Amino acid sequence: MTAPVATRSITPPDPAAVAEDVARALAEDLGSGDVTAALLPDGPDRAYLLCKEAAVVCGRPWFDACHRALDPQVRIDWTVAEGERVAAGTVLATLEGRARALVSAERASLNFLQTLSGTATTTAAYVDAVAGTGTRILDTRKTLPGLRAAQKYAVRVGGGHNHRIGLFDAVMLKENHVRAFGSIADAIRAARAAQPGLPLIVEVETLDQLREALAAGCDRILVDDFDAATRRTAVSIAHGAPFDGRIPLEVSGSVDLAGVRAIAGDGVDCISIGGLTKHVRAIDLSLKLGPPPR
Structure with missing residues (x-):
């Protein structure tokens, strides 16, 4: 692992704003209920989050909030810090929770993380260029x-x-x-x-x-x-x-x-x-x- 790309202190996002973003995203995706996830047995399961390209990781608060909204007891263990540069193939986190909740939160949580990591990664490239x-x-x-x-x-x-x-x-x-x-x-x-x-x-x-x-x-x-x-x-x-x-x-x-x-x-x-x-x-x-x- 490497140090976060931004060395100055970054003010965390407002938790209330994150919760509003997540509620809106889950309502948009789930609607009246995840009819496909309902086919799964709702027992405990685990999952892992894989990054397939070099990136600056950003959006952990939104990712976590998506999963905790559907399973407050979910365990999320991050292997990287917010703002850290990672290589392709890095496992960013592992999760343990209810199978249906893991699957239902997947798309919304990834949408936040992939979009915000994209913005952070692009920004870092420009910051590096003018270093x-x-x-x-x-x-x-x-x-x-x-x-x-x-x-x-x-x-x-x-x-x-x-x-x-x-x-x-x-x-x-x-x-x-x-x-x-x-x-x-x-x-x-x-x-x-x-x-x-x-x-x-x-x-x-x-x-x-x-x-x-x-x-x-x-x-x-x-x-x-x-x-x-x-x-x-x-x-x-x-x-x-x-x-x-x-x-x-x-x-x-x-x-x-x-x-x-x-x-x-x-x-x-x-x-x-x-x-x-x-x-x-x-x-x-x-x-x-x-x-x-x-």
Whole structure:
């Protein structure tokens, strides 16, 4: 085994939110009852959880909650930690409980674990790619409906950082807001007056807008779809006198794994990537009854 990919402390997910996610997933899957599992004798049995590809494991709280919702006495013994990198063929956990409950909870528990492990694994790949540059990898609001908190937790497990959670915890000015107020500076003044206690993020589309945002003041500036030369100029402006790097620069738009290192190398503070949570590729897992292979 290796150490978890994320070395900083990760706040565990809210148990009440996990329980709500699980209740919704089990209701969707079980409906009026698992008619196939009902064919099985409902005696004690055991199972093992197999990971079929290299991954960063994420989603243990949801997996556990699915099984405990159907069998409160189930025993789940994990062999890996949340956030741990594992190789293909790793047995992640063994379970002992009622056979019908093990089978009925299988799909929902795997759906959570494979999806969140996929998000954590993708995030870790981007974090690895920018290692040593000082650039932080951020997520976006492009999440699966109803699973935003879970996916944003998975980003943290993968070593990334969360952008704003929703439309309520930060003000983000974009082209429509600038158009409505007439200028970057006027939009910033209106936002500060309306929400003085919230972080203020401003998206700019030109170097002139960048200078205006830097002069007006905000908490972060997002440079959207700048080409490499313009991006480097933006970093030079933001880090030079009189601004001296006080306002972090964030890059978004058209970022992929092949090019993320070069973007980080230009000196930007953050790179936000919608694909961490939008382009979900689930990790290949299986839950099988019986003892694990030797």
